[in-house]
Amino acid sequence: MSASQTPPATAVPGDDDPTLLVKIFGKDRPGITAGLFDTLAAYAVDVIDIEQVVTRGRITLCALVTAPEGGPGIEGELRATVHSWAESLRLQAEIISGRGDNRPRGTGRSHVTVLGHPLTAESTAAIAARITGTGGNIDRIFRLAKYPVTAVEFAVSGAETEALRTALATEAAALGVDVAVVAAGLQRRAQRLVVMDVDSTLIQDEVIELFAAHAGCEAEVAEVTARAMRGELDFEQSLHARVALLAGLDASVAEKVRAEVRLTPGARTLIRTLKRLGYQVGVVSGGFTQVTDDLRERLGLDFASANTLEIVDGKLTGRVTGEIVDRAGKARLLRRFAAEAGVPLSQTVAIGDGANDLDMLNAAGLGVAFNAKPVVREAAHTAVNVPFLDTVLYLLGVTREEVEAAKTHDHE
Numbered sequence: 001m002s003a004s005q006t007p008p009a010t011a012v013p014g015d016d017d018p019t020l021l022v023k024i025f026g027k028d029r030p031g032i033t034a035g036l037f038d039t040l041a042a043y044a045v046d047v048i049d050i051e052q053v054v055t056r057g058r059i060t061l062c063a064l065v066t067a068p069e070g071g072p073g074i075e076g077e078l079r080a081t082v083h084s085w086a087e088s089l090r091l092q093a094e095i096i097s098g099r100g101d102n103r104p105r106g107t108g109r110s111h112v113t114v115l116g117h118p119l120t121a122e123s124t125a126a127i128a129a130r131i132t133g134t135g136g137n138i139d140r141i142f143r144l145a146k147y148p149v150t151a152v153e154f155a156v157s158g159a160e161t162e163a164l165r166t167a168l169a170t171e172a173a174a175l176g177v178d179v180a181v182v183a184a185g186l187q188r189r190a191q192r193l194v195v196m197d198v199d200s201t202l203i204q205d206e207v208i209e210l211f212a213a214h215a216g217c218e219a220e221v222a223e224v225t226a227r228a229m230r231g232e233l234d235f236e237q238s239l240h241a242r243v244a245l246l247a248g249l250d251a252s253v254a255e256k257v258r259a260e261v262r263l264t265p266g267a268r269t270l271i272r273t274l275k276r277l278g279y280q281v282g283v284v285s286g287g288f289t290q291v292t293d294d295l296r297e298r299l300g301l302d303f304a305s306a307n308t309l310e311i312v313d314g315k316l317t318g319r320v321t322g323e324i325v326d327r328a329g330k331a332r333l334l335r336r337f338a339a340e341a342g343v344p345l346s347q348t349v350a351i352g353d354g355a356n357d358l359d360m361l362n363a364a365g366l367g368v369a370f371n372a373k374p375v376v377r378e379a380a381h382t383a384v385n386v387p388f389l390d391t392v393l394y395l396l397g398v399t400r401e402e403v404e405a406a407k408t409h410d411h412e
Helices: 030-043 070-086 121-133 161-175 209-216 218-229 237-246 254-259 268-275 288-301 327-341 353-363 374-380 389-395 400-411
Strands: 016-025 045-056 056-064 092-099 109-116 138-143 149-158 178-183 193-196 280-287 303-312 314-323 348-353 364-370 382-383
Touching: 016 030, 016 070, 016 374, 030 056, 030 070, 030 353, 070 288, 070 348, 092 303, 109 161, 109 389, 121 138, 121 149, 121 327, 121 389, 138 389, 149 389, 161 178, 161 288, 178 364, 178 389, 193 209, 193 327, 209 218, 209 254, 237 314, 254 268, 254 288, 268 280, 268 348, 268 400, 280 327, 288 303, 288 314, 327 348, 327 374, 348 353, 348 389, 353 364, 353 374, 364 374, 364 389, 382 389, 389 400
Parallel strands: 193 280, 193 348, 280 303, 348 364, 364 382
Antiparallel strands: 016 056, 016 092, 045 056, 109 149, 109 178, 138 149, 178 382, 303 314
């Protein structure tokens, strides 16, 4: 063939062209896939589609191929050869005649991720039924993780993403499972920006309460914090009221507070995996730079912003300085970080737990309420209600195997 020549394109089967669906079942072992296609190759068939699943050591292999040329006699020979090959490996074979390719998938394609701890048959049935009720069709299902939660992903077509998200949010709340719905497409694996709240999200603590414990006013501060997180108080007013209680505290207490901060389980894994995948990661906090600057350095974060406790003559003054990071400020910072990172806002993920995170969660392409207050769970795109921050990875389509691979690479 000369350089100017191109090979003829393989014909795509029309709706009336005969095809064969070859299905193989049995105990998995190396070489089954190669063996099947070696067997089919003798009949010069073209492969139209392949699907293979291995569950608890049992393989299901499906191949949709064009019917062999030569009429019923050649097709009969192909069937006999495939069955003979399968029997030699103690496998079962089924060959179904039909016409054309698989039916076209419907418009509107989404990934539906379901997290359960555990994931029951009842909740799985209810989610599948609600998908069907919205006009969607489940094209594929596969497991993303079995630990620390069971996470499965449904590839759905035929229903618009927003309608599907709304329908499943109600179902998920009733079932006690977490469900995330995102549009399918190349953007899902594109470089992204993930921005997290800090207190009770990235870390298990409320930083101002740690400071308050050293000032002897922990109970008073905790009550104001709780009311602010429930949306009962304006955040900026509550911030000033709480910080005022710290007046006179020695600035060296900040070092003690930094040592007391406890990362949320899975936080390091989440950040390490995101960074390995090329994501940028930031934090915004209604807490204080005296802690977030340390977290940024320790965890290798790309962005960090928080309020700053004013210090004069080595003592806290009971005031904050600079730009206030409140509910509106968090959304503003998300936009700023996205612009600096060169990431469209639609490609951002925001994670938070309190009412002051709501603007940020709603502004992001995907807003995740993490062990959040009811008002936040109801308003966010999706919720995670297990105490492992790395489960957010499954909402992004990252598998447990990829997470473990990131850990292994870091230890090399």
